[in-house]
Amino acid sequence: MLEIKNLHARVAEKEILRGLSLTVKPGEVHAIMGPNGSGKSTLANVLAGREAFEVTAGEVTYRGQDLLGMDPEERAREGIFMAFQYPVEIPGVSNTYFLKAAVNAIRKHRGEQELDAMDFLQLIREKAKLVKLEQSLLNRPVNEGFSGGEKKRNEIFQMAVLDPRLAILDETDSGLDIDALRIVADGVNSLRGPDRAIIVVTHYQRLLNFIVPDYVHVLVDGRIVKSGGKELALELEAKGYTWIEQDLAGAAPVRA
């Protein structure tokens, strides 16, 4: 589904990703872990197509297409969804109205009929239950006055409604207490399926207790330095990122 080869990217002249490669197949859940500044969020933003992140080398293929040549909205319509670390507020635009525009933009792209008001309402009511999102939040302006937990739940709710092929969760656990974390994780788990791939970007192992990944990758200095199964996350939790960094430092002469 997704193939990243030797990806280099920079933000404001600073190189963040330095030769990242990763392959993701349908049905898989990959966790990207790493210390602060390792390039986790950069990877998420590059995949979503944010302009400030400039790709300097490498290629990304998504379902056989050159992802980097696509506009952000095109990527979204092709089924890429990003749950934002800091979802923005859009004053005066109701959550429902916003989502309806999104759903219909995607349906139109797929050559499907736009949903009418009744069908759409039914869809969002059903999906809102998945993440225990209060009905009243549906009619409030997008993210305006939402608590941190509500914002994150709203992201997963949007994911449920938009039904993406590839979902990228950018630090979805940050700022959540344990109850909120569980609700968000339950929502994500219910959206796991054989046709959908999920990339979970996180600093902490905590989230991975609830969303159990198939693969864990450790990102350091813009490169994936270690990959493994879900046990790797536990090992990281116990030993900390310094363990990997020291390991790398020790290994450096050999690699050279």
Place this chain on the structure above:
Amino acid sequence: MSMTVEALEELKEREYQWGFVTDIEADTVPPGLNEDIIRLISAKKNEPEWLLEWRLKAYRHWLTMEEPRWPNVLYPPIDYQKIIYYSAPKPKKVLASLDEVDPEMLTTFAKLGIPLEEQKRLTGVAVDAVFDSVSVATTFKEALAEKGIIFCSFSEAVQNHPELVKQYLGSVVPYSDNYYATLNSAVFTDGSFCYIPKGVRCPMELSTYFRINAENTGQFERTLIVAEEGSYVSYLEGCTAPRRDENQLHAAVVELVALDNAQIKYSTVQNWYPGDKEGRGGIYNFVTKRGKCAGVNSKISWTQVETGSAITWKYPSVLLMGDNSVGEFYSVAVTNNRQQADTGTKMIHFGKNTRSTIVSKGISAGQGQNTYRGLVKVLKSAEGARNFSQCDSLLMGDRCGAHTFPYIEVRNPTARVEHEASTSKIGEDQIFYCNQRGISTEDAVSMIVNGFCKEVFRELPMEFAVEAQKLLGISLEGSVG
């Protein structure tokens, strides 16, 4: 070759969708202004002596006045002697129905999206279409007449209801009020008159569409609405104008009078030609709009969506005389390319427990300059007066400007006045968020802007709100990229 020409023509059309000129014989006086011209206008309109005297008084006063320089707008000096002060479609026989209206004129209305007969049938809106300066079609008159409502052109009102016109003309905006209002008082040619009798709730929204249509004709409209005790009326004013290169002055005056327990809701969608991208052409919209809450518990509410004109200079105001009277001002003003707007309101509290609300949303894009200027004045007599003002500015791009001048004068210690203001920029992060959900940048901008204006749009009558949203989209097309 011809395909190319056609394609170009189409593109040109798209730039300002309503830019076309109708070929209709106009009855025009020579350019320039003097007492003879005023006498000529008055004679052509068969006016009573007192009205001519009033015009002349205004003209003589105007000669002593100077054009105001305080608005935060820039434009070359206007040569008032180059303006043609009167132009009317040549009078034909009296018309009994729409079928007799000049078909070309009807086509014009159709292009504007105002098929009169359709409107009559489908929307229940009575339309007094002011074409240039003389009314050509008035509908629903009978339905209104049944309730005793008078809704007609100003000229007709002068002929048929002179006592009402005489009583109220200049009672809210005196002939000496300001440079442009005074000029209007001297030379106004037509407009609308509306009278709602005691206790009557007007059963439909009253609507007038204005359109300038003769080269170099200054448009001097005069509107007067009187709501008698316990009556209610909602009035819609919408306008588009044909594109042209020469600047056009539009100096209208609107006066509203609300007596005891009466309510007037006045909504405007203004889309005069804004000029091209370099700021050539476009309408100068110098308008005086004022309402008087003369009676107790009366209410006047202004809602405006200003997207057009090269320059807008306009402060729909309310004089809150009656105790417990209410004044409201809801405004969206857009300036794109080289447009300039200096607009806002004045709320003058005379009566006890009078309340006013001001919600102003200014949007600047391109090199547009948007100024909010407002005055809240609480006089000594206004025990318990309250005001809430909110002025928000939205900036698109980095070459535009937003300015706010709120003036507050309070002479009564029991008054409560609140003012909130904010300035924001459409953020790259907001647009990216929308993009990431599959929404195009253009739709995202339109969504964010409409969200920003929501508090104002919800004050507009339904069909007007839809039109306003579309207009906003068109006005801001291509301003984020």
